[in-house]
Amino acid sequence: MTASRLILLSVLIAAVGVTACGRRAPLERPADVQYEKEREEARRNNLPEPPRPAPTPDRRFVLDPLID
Numbered sequence: 001m002t003a004s005r006l007i008l009l010s011v012l013i014a015a016v017g018v019t020a021c022g023r024r025a026p027l028e029r030p031a032d033v034q035y036e037k038e039r040e041e042a043r044r045n046n047l048p049e050p051p052r053p054a055p056t057p058d059r060r061f062v063l064d065p066l067i068d
Contacts (some may be wrong), residue, residue, distance in 0.1 A: 035050065035052060
């Protein structure tokens with residue numbers, strides 16, 4: 001294998017590795033939007049107002065300094 005092919009292969013492997021970063025999970029609605037929806041539904045049905053959700057802590061990731 002030539003040096004250029006090795007460099008190309010290592011760049012492709014690095015690109016695939018970086019694109020695989022992230023969380024695999026369903027999308028979450030922001031807590032405020034979900035709360036407003038539940039509050040409006042409770043008002044329509046004459047139910048007590050739901051409790052306001054607690055703020056979620058910011059979970060940092062190793063690569064976050066790259067985008068800060």
